[in-house]
Amino acid sequence: MAKRRVFLAALAVMLAALATHGPARAADIVIGVPSWSSAEATAHVLGEIIHQKFGVSVAYKAGTNEEIFAAMDSGEMQVHPEVWLPNHRALMLDYVNGRKTVAMNRHGVPATQGMCTTAATAEKYHIASISDLADPEKVKIFDTDSNGKGEVWIGDKDWASTRIEKIRAKSYGYDATMTLLEGEETVAMAMIDVAAATGKPLVFYCYAPHHLFQLHDVKLLDEPAHDPTKWIVHTPSDDPDWLKNSSAPVAWDVSFLHIHYQKALEEAHPDVAKLLANVELDTDTISAMTYALVAERKDPAEFAGEWVADNAERIEGWLK
Amino acid sequence: MAEMTERTHTAPLSRLKRAAFLAVAILGIAGISAAAVAEASRYWDPVSKKWIVYNPKRVQEAATAQGGTPKRFRRTVVDFETAERPGTIIIDADQHFLYLVQPGFKAIRYGVGVGRDGFGWSGVVTIGRKAEWPTWTPPTDMIERDPKLVKYASGMPGGPENPLGARAMYLHYGGKDTLYRIHGTNEPWSIGLNVSSGCIRLNNEDIKDLYTRVGVGSKVIVLMSGAALYES
Numbered sequence: 001m002a003k004r005r006v007f008l009a010a011l012a013v014m015l016a017a018l019a020t021h022g023p024a025r026a027a028d029i030v031i032g033v034p035s036w037s038s039a040e041a042t043a044h045v046l047g048e049i050i051h052q053k054f055g056v057s058v059a060y061k062a063g064t065n066e067e068i069f070a071a072m073d074s075g076e077m078q079v080h081p082e083v084w085l086p087n088h089r090a091l092m093l094d095y096v097n098g099r100k101t102v103a104m105n106r107h108g109v110p111a112t113q114g115m116c117t118t119a120a121t122a123e124k125y126h127i128a129s130i131s132d133l134a135d136p137e138k139v140k141i142f143d144t145d146s147n148g149k150g151e152v153w154i155g156d157k158d159w160a161s162t163r164i165e166k167i168r169a170k171s172y173g174y175d176a177t178m179t180l181l182e183g184e185e186t187v188a189m190a191m192i193d194v195a196a197a198t199g200k201p202l203v204f205y206c207y208a209p210h211h212l213f214q215l216h217d218v219k220l221l222d223e224p225a226h227d228p229t230k231w232i233v234h235t236p237s238d239d240p241d242w243l244k245n246s247s248a249p250v251a252w253d254v255s256f257l258h259i260h261y262q263k264a265l266e267e268a269h270p271d272v273a274k275l276l277a278n279v280e281l282d283t284d285t286i287s288a289m290t291y292a293l294v295a296e297r298k299d300p301a302e303f304a305g306e307w308v309a310d311n312a313e314r315i316e317g318w319l320k
Numbered sequence: 321m322a323e324m325t326e327r328t329h330t331a332p333l334s335r336l337k338r339a340a341f342l343a344v345a346i347l348g349i350a351g352i353s354a355a356a357v358a359e360a361s362r363y364w365d366p367v368s369k370k371w372i373v374y375n376p377k378r379v380q381e382a383a384t385a386q387g388g389t390p391k392r393f394r395r396t397v398v399d400f401e402t403a404e405r406p407g408t409i410i411i412d413a414d415q416h417f418l419y420l421v422q423p424g425f426k427a428i429r430y431g432v433g434v435g436r437d438g439f440g441w442s443g444v445v446t447i448g449r450k451a452e453w454p455t456w457t458p459p460t461d462m463i464e465r466d467p468k469l470v471k472y473a474s475g476m477p478g479g480p481e482n483p484l485g486a487r488a489m490y491l492h493y494g495g496k497d498t499l500y501r502i503h504g505t506n507e508p509w510s511i512g513l514n515v516s517s518g519c520i521r522l523n524n525e526d527i528k529d530l531y532t533r534v535g536v537g538s539k540v541i542v543l544m545s546g547a548a549l550y551e552s
Binding site for chain 1: 401403404410412414415427444544
């Protein structure tokens with residue numbers, strides 16, 4: 001597990017209040033709720049559809065990726081709303097291909113990550129490409145401590161992706177022109193809020209789906225397409241000189257988000273299993289759902305109810 | 321008036337430093353480098369990226385003319401799109417603003433003065449306690465640097481001369497006092513500048529206003545930019 005596992009730990013406290021309705025109670029279907037907002041949104045929408053269409057009771061329970069997969073294996077949980085692949089490929093191979101106790105929805109939702117800037121920054125200062133960050137003159141606009149170097153947030157210090165962002169900064173050369181900041185996502189998001197409100201130039205690590213893209217007008221910086229032959233990424237555990245020996249001067253590969261569910265549902269609740277196999281979401285839909293819950297602070301159950309009503313035709317297609 | 325003994329990172333200004341700050345304030349420069357404090361005879365202009373020598377005579381005139389918080393740092397309501405809940409405080413040390421998130425993607429924006437030493441941090445904390453007209457107790461090392469403070473070793477009573485000003489809100493992390501505060505000031509012209517030693521200052525009118533709007537437990541986000549990047 002890469003980014004998402006550490007992401008869980010980093011945001012567990014922040015999202016605790018949103019992540020669950022409390023301890024799982026006796027219910028036909030228990031949906032695991034990982035501690036990031038898009039998974040929470042999908043969890044509640046799926047739960048609401050299942051409850052409305054099949055009349056079964058649904059409960060929600062917070063958990064890490066590993067916990068939810070283990071719970072689907074043991075029968076304590078039935079659904080994981082958002083598994084990042086290939087980040088969690090090992091879990092998928094273990095439970096889906098190996099133990100055959102978990103099934104995977106085949107309709108993956110593309111997920112992207114990279115470096116972003118505010119639209120105002122891109123327009124006013126002509127920051128469009130990740131190569132711009134290696135230009136010492138261009139990045140002076142991001143200098144807030146008068147040391148001649150810009151500053152850029154590259155992620156939470158505990159995220160696996162942050163380590164890779166260090167490799168990318170070295171590979172593109174902006175580790176020499178910018179100070180790489182690591183810190184909590186809550187702080188980084190507030191920094192973007194302030195930049196948007198004041199027009200202050202800002203560049204930062206970003207990933208989608210994320211409510212950020214509904215909240216602010218941000219641009220993903222251009223960079224060379226992903227090339228697996230150029231993506232040489234070592235970890236501290238396999239190489240003490242991991243940063244020196246790594247190189248990644250290309251974009252991240254696209255990840256895919258997949259719903260997973262307990263295989264036994266195909267016998268216990270075949271209608272529910274069919275729905276979970278057929279659901280087909282997309283990046284914009286998940287981002288919009290997340291925005292409604294996180295930014296607009298809609299009650300998850302109420303929002304899911306509205307969403308189901310507004311998307312009746314689409315949902316009918318998933319039930320066939 | 322609450323009488324509480326508090327130790328903070330706020331340092332009273334020397335006359336010389338104050339002169340330097342006034343010079344900057346009258347020129348309307350918001351982001352003076354804390355290095356100017358040490359230099360005293362010149363200040364860093366982040367706009368021109370140059371050190372500027374100040375003129376003592378102009379400083380004296382500026383002190384008379386200024387008299388209060390610079391206009392751009394006065395309290396106002398602004399558009400502010402955020403996913404943070406109303407009641408959350410966001411502190412942007414770089415641009416010297418404190419935002420109090422309001423419903424409807426609005427925020428009340430206050431001008432703040434920030435410090436250098438001890439402000440090399442960012443993160444999410446909470447208001448653990450509040451106090452009106454708090455007593456200020458200078459830290460031991462500060463008394464050693466300035467023996468005149470020895471008379472306040474057991475605490476300077478709250479009041480107009482007290483550097484903590486009219487109100488203080490105590491920032492806690494993990495249930496413990498960080499020793500950093502959001503507080504008032506008896507030097508309103510210093511709003512917009514980096515002069516204290518790690519605390520966040522609002523003029524007394526603004527700190528009273530903020531005090532009534534936030535309660536114990538409120539979330540405070542300190543951004544990782546500008547003064548927060550300075551190494552202490």
